Amino acid sequence: MKNTNILIVGVGGQGTLLTSRVLGSLASKMGYDVKVSEVHGMAQRGGSVVTHVRFGDRVFSPLIEEGRADILLAFEKMEALRWVHYLKEDGMLIVNDQAIDPMPVITGAARYPDDILNQLVNEIPNVFIINAQEIAKEIGNLRVANSVLMGVLAQYMSIEKKEWEEILSSIVPPKTVDDNLKAFNIGYNTRIEYEEGAVNI
Amino acid sequence: MKKLMLGNQAVARGAYEAGVAVATAYPGTPSTEITEFIAKYDEIYAEWSPNEKVALEVAIGASLAGGRAIVSMKHVGLNVAADPLFTMSYAGVNGGLVIVVADDPGMHSSQNEQDSRLYARSAHVPMLEPSDSQEAKDYVKLAFELSESYDTPVIVRLTTRVAHSQSMVELAEPQPITLKDYEKNPKKHVMMPAMAKARHILVEQRMKKLIHDSCQFEINKVEEGDPSIGIIASGIVYQYAKEVLPEASFLKLGMVHPLPKDLILDFASKVDKLYVLEELEPVIEEQIKSWGVEVIGKELFSVQGEYSANMIEIAIKGSGVDIEKKKALPNRPPVLCPGCPHRAVFYNLKKLKLTAMGDIGCYTLGALSPLEGIDACICMGASIGMAHGFEKARGRDFSKKVVGVIGDSTFIHSGIGGLIDIVYNKGVATILILDNSITAMTGHQDNPATGYTIKGEMVPALDLVALVKATGIHNVRVIDPFNLKESEVAIREEIERDEPSVIIFKRPCALLDKSQASPLKINREKCTNCGFCLKLGCPAIQKKDSGMVINEALCNGCKLCTQVCRFNALEGVDY
Numbered sequence: 001m002k003n004t005n006i007l008i009v010g011v012g013g014q015g016t017l018l019t020s021r022v023l024g025s026l027a028s029k030m031g032y033d034v035k036v037s038e039v040h041g042m043a044q045r046g047g048s049v050v051t052h053v054r055f056g057d058r059v060f061s062p063l064i065e066e067g068r069a070d071i072l073l074a075f076e077k078m079e080a081l082r083w084v085h086y087l088k089e090d091g092m093l094i095v096n097d098q099a100i101d102p103m104p105v106i107t108g109a110a111r112y113p114d115d116i117l118n119q120l121v122n123e124i125p126n127v128f129i130i131n132a133q134e135i136a137k138e139i140g141n142l143r144v145a146n147s148v149l150m151g152v153l154a155q156y157m158s159i160e161k162k163e164w165e166e167i168l169s170s171i172v173p174p175k176t177v178d179d180n181l182k183a184f185n186i187g188y189n190t191r192i193e194y195e196e197g198a199v200n201i
Numbered sequence: 202m203k204k205l206m207l208g209n210q211a212v213a214r215g216a217y218e219a220g221v222a223v224a225t226a227y228p229g230t231p232s233t234e235i236t237e238f239i240a241k242y243d244e245i246y247a248e249w250s251p252n253e254k255v256a257l258e259v260a261i262g263a264s265l266a267g268g269r270a271i272v273s274m275k276h277v278g279l280n281v282a283a284d285p286l287f288t289m290s291y292a293g294v295n296g297g298l299v300i301v302v303a304d305d306p307g308m309h310s311s312q313n314e315q316d317s318r319l320y321a322r323s324a325h326v327p328m329l330e331p332s333d334s335q336e337a338k339d340y341v342k343l344a345f346e347l348s349e350s351y352d353t354p355v356i357v358r359l360t361t362r363v364a365h366s367q368s369m370v371e372l373a374e375p376q377p378i379t380l381k382d383y384e385k386n387p388k389k390h391v392m393m394p395a396m397a398k399a400r401h402i403l404v405e406q407r408m409k410k411l412i413h414d415s416c417q418f419e420i421n422k423v424e425e426g427d428p429s430i431g432i433i434a435s436g437i438v439y440q441y442a443k444e445v446l447p448e449a450s451f452l453k454l455g456m457v458h459p460l461p462k463d464l465i466l467d468f469a470s471k472v473d474k475l476y477v478l479e480e481l482e483p484v485i486e487e488q489i490k491s492w493g494v495e496v497i498g499k500e501l502f503s504v505q506g507e508y509s510a511n512m513i514e515i516a517i518k519g520s521g522v523d524i525e526k527k528k529a530l531p532n533r534p535p536v537l538c539p540g541c542p543h544r545a546v547f548y549n550l551k552k553l554k555l556t557a558m559g560d561i562g563c564y565t566l567g568a569l570s571p572l573e574g575i576d577a578c579i580c581m582g583a584s585i586g587m588a589h590g591f592e593k594a595r596g597r598d599f600s601k602k603v604v605g606v607i608g609d610s611t612f613i614h615s616g617i618g619g620l621i622d623i624v625y626n627k628g629v630a631t632i633l634i635l636d637n638s639i640t641a642m643t644g645h646q647d648n649p650a651t652g653y654t655i656k657g658e659m660v661p662a663l664d665l666v667a668l669v670k671a672t673g674i675h676n677v678r679v680i681d682p683f684n685l686k687e688s689e690v691a692i693r694e695e696i697e698r699d700e701p702s703v704i705i706f707k708r709p710c711a712l713l714d715k716s717q718a719s720p721l722k723i724n725r726e727k728c729t730n731c732g733f734c735l736k737l738g739c740p741a742i743q744k745k746d747s748g749m750v751i752n753e754a755l756c757n758g759c760k761l762c763t764q765v766c767r768f769n770a771l772e773g774v775d776y
Contacts, residue, residue, distance in 0.1 A: 107735060
């Protein structure tokens with residue numbers, strides 16, 4: 001099969017690394033050749049982080065090139081805009097409707113763009129917007145937001161749902177398994193609510 | 202059995218399968234996880250050493266004693282360990298000795314992008330370079346065999362993309378840890394002029410033999426393809442090139458020093474156009490050119506930063522993905538975490554308008570806006586010597602406005618020598634040791650001052666106050682940096698003092714304390730939106746059009762901001 005390329009972006013500390021590792025483990029369990037490129041060290045301290053997951057019959061480079069990602073999963077919306085040129089023409093963008101101000105915005109040296117979601121929807125044919133933070137808040141645990149996003153991602157992957165649930169249960173702290181599975185399922189069962197270009201956010 | 206493994210994890214597995222007895226390291230991105238993974242094998246003795254020089258020396262001792270030893274570090278760590286490296290090349294080994302060095306092209310988490318292959322050349326030590334996790338494991342095992350059969354230390358070079366990428370690895374059974382006999386052999390092991398002269402001859406013979414033998418090594422392999430394009434590549438760049446030029450002829454080098462000359466000459470003669478693809482310095486290209494072979498390299502690529510598949514496709518095929526221009530967006534630089542104890546110190550340094558010589562660690566981030574508390578940062582341990590040098594050049598009046606700022610682990614690594622120098626040479630500098638009780642930036646490794654080993658065993662913690670006093674410094678105090686007022690007064694007093702002094706700002710890394718306090722609230726009636734709290738550069742405090750807000754998901758309830766607000770508008774919530 002042709003290689004599948006999934007780019008996961010966000011802000012250091014949001015759980016992008018964990019998500020890419022889950023995805024990598026699942027793909028290897030299915031017998032694919034897998035490469036996952038991670039970010040460690042300084043950039044993890046609240047900086048812009050990106051991880052690459054590639055799988056298929058034979059993967060050479062661990063990195064996805066510009067214009068070649070099948071799916072871009074963005075944990076933060078400005079990061080979605082920053083990395084969107086990595087998406088291929090008919091690629092799928094999943095974006096968490098959350099804004100985390102970077103330091104230049106906090107100090108007033110720059111302004112956080114205010115029409116990001118509209119820009120993305122106008123530019124990309126396939127956009128899935130979800131507010132994982134809000135869902136996590138309703139569940140009562142802010143830390144399960146990335147399980148919501150994993151649930152959305154799982155909708156677009158040919159990996160069985162129970163495989164996701166199994167691995168998710170094995171890696172999160174035992175006390176939070178129920179919350180995480182709940183979050184995953186909400187993400188998995190949420191559908192795109194709007195038609196192409198017709199969004200008004 | 203196949204397993205998905207990080208490159209660094211695969212290096213650790215290779216060490217385990219090779220029957221390594223001793224593993225040492227000082228943490229440094231992107232090499233840190235190697236020794237963390239090795240420490241999980243109960244059979245292997247593993248340690249965090251205080252610095253890379255000590256780490257290599259411990260490994261040398263283990264090797265001479267007859268055990269296989271591995272030492273891991275980042276590229277700049279090899280500078281620190283270079284002294285023992287160059288001479289160990291002469292002495293050779295008993296048990297195999299492998300040095301793993303992780304370069305960081307693109308400087309993801311480093312202060313320069315030096316190329317460790319030049320060390321292999323100048324120390325006359327063979328160097329292997331894997332291109333994925335499977336090779337990382339295999340090459341480490343091979344490196345031990347080569348080390349013992351050619352009587353030489355062997356360097357395994359990684360780059361960030363190999364060290365920090367996961368790929369599939371076929372596991373093998375470990376071989377048991379065995380010890381070779383130890384025999385006293387001063388002609389081989391005591392490197393003084395007479396003995397070293399004799400050993401140097403053997404070193405050159407060894408390298409000549411390797412140039413010859415490596416033409417037959419399986420890790421240097423020709424992959425025949427379209428003869429119009431011939432690619433010589435190693436490491437991660439080989440993978441990038443295979444991605445976009447699968448039809449080309451390849452000579453993949455698993456050994457990057459010494460080069461298999463005859464193999465390269467033969468390959469060059471069979472292709473129309475020969476390219477050398479190598480990140481950073483033109484190490485391979487210049488050697489090939491010196492043999493009179495026409496080869497294309499750096500005229501198409503930069504010595505700065507990383508290569509990519511797309512970059513190679515554009516340079517060689519003239520085609521590639523048409524990249525839409527990147528959007529101009531606010532940058533998102535890394536920041537000190539909410540609750541970070543360093544923030545408090547830099548707030549005071551800026552307030553007092555001090556000139557601060559900085560050092561390597563999370564606290565280097567104190568240089569960024571809005572804290573802007575650091576004037577210079579060069580390498581591990583340098584802050585102390587630099588503060589002393591400032592004083593000696595500009596005199597005492599100026600030096601009352603100069604401090605050195607260094608972390609606990611970095612102070613132990615190589616800061617202590619600078620402090621001894623200050624006392625010995627009648628300096629009066631004030632040094633601030635930011636003791637957050639961990640090696641934080643690299644991901645929370647223990648160090649001699651934490652009281653725990655890499656295996657989690659409790660040991661007596663290095664007493665930093667006693668150590669500082671032992672250098673001859675009488676003025677040492679320990680202060681909680683979150684007491685902003687007391688900290689400010691202490692800094693003022695110590696910089697005025699006509700004697701050298703040390704303030705240890707002690708408070709654990711915010712990420713060590715898992716008990717999250719409740720996020721703060723802003724009292725709207727009291728808040729005047731003056732924005733003074735923004736001077737702390739805390740990512741949890743933001744100014745919106747509606748006024749100041751606390752990001753509840755980020756705030757860890759440290760309450761530092763309550764000390765800078767003049768209107769008492771920031772309130773802790775007690776439950």
